[in-house]
Amino acid sequence: MKRLLAIGAALAAWAAGVPAEAMPLGMRVAMWGVAVARDRDGGLSGALDAPGLDLTTGGDAEWAAQSETAHGGGSALKSGAIGDGQVSWVEASVDGAGVVSFWWKASSEHYRQYAIDYAMFSVDGQERLRIGGEQGWTNATVQVEGAGTHVLRWSYVKDDEVSDGEDCAWLDEVTWTPSSGLAAWLAERHLAADARAANGRTAAECYALGLDPADPTDDLRIVSIEVVDGKVQVEWTPKVNRWTGASINAALKGSEALDGEWQTVTDANNASFRFFKVVVELP
Numbered sequence: 001m002k003r004l005l006a007i008g009a010a011l012a013a014w015a016a017g018v019p020a021e022a023m024p025l026g027m028r029v030a031m032w033g034v035a036v037a038r039d040r041d042g043g044l045s046g047a048l049d050a051p052g053l054d055l056t057t058g059g060d061a062e063w064a065a066q067s068e069t070a071h072g073g074g075s076a077l078k079s080g081a082i083g084d085g086q087v088s089w090v091e092a093s094v095d096g097a098g099v100v101s102f103w104w105k106a107s108s109e110h111y112r113q114y115a116i117d118y119a120m121f122s123v124d125g126q127e128r129l130r131i132g133g134e135q136g137w138t139n140a141t142v143q144v145e146g147a148g149t150h151v152l153r154w155s156y157v158k159d160d161e162v163s164d165g166e167d168c169a170w171l172d173e174v175t176w177t178p179s180s181g182l183a184a185w186l187a188e189r190h191l192a193a194d195a196r197a198a199n200g201r202t203a204a205e206c207y208a209l210g211l212d213p214a215d216p217t218d219d220l221r222i223v224s225i226e227v228v229d230g231k232v233q234v235e236w237t238p239k240v241n242r243w244t245g246a247s248i249n250a251a252l253k254g255s256e257a258l259d260g261e262w263q264t265v266t267d268a269n270n271a272s273f274r275f276f277k278v279v280v281e282l283p
């Protein structure tokens, strides 16, 4: 989901006293500073909560929500009805390293302590945990390492013969806690998803802009904005970060009037624009 930062109510103050004459873009921006606010349909709050997982299901039968058997009330997922030699799985993709925690339960064919049909949890196709037989609700916590996308998959797997028990698995209360990125940054600072930092900005803005949320004086003052090879480069103080948009997509918008049409600036020396704003995509 795209979460956009765009100019909001602060724009008026930001643009006050704008000189009409053409001057280097960086100077204009330095005089005006920059205001960043949330896009109305950005869905920030959802993004700042513990990220929800987008689940997909497949195999020979699909997992489905039901409320007959759940951990701690409410509903849980139950594996689909499958036959011998078949599998029913549900999975979610996550980015980067983190910890996945969940509750699961199984009722399946077993021999003594050995699960013959079983529920399996895998990360990127590699089995990490397995339960089977008459296994009550069990909590599991699994560390996921490495950058990039990881696939978390829960499968109910049957061997070639015999069924026993309720012949299925259940899954409930799956949480994903990233060890990097915005969610981890928030957790480290004990900030709520909708926290307003000491400098008045949202936590997400502080994260995106490299600001210290505990420091009321640590706010964004633009030194320069350039467009290099179509990419916006913003330099600001006091952090004096050089933000190239490599990790955060940014677009510089220009307009001849505040209530005019905002266009993407592809020429930093275009003197017709009197007003500018930076639109960034939050991480």
Ligand SMILES: [Ca+2]
Residues within 6 Å of the ligand: 109, 116, 117, 158, 159, 160, 161, 162, 163
């Ligand atoms: Ca079996």
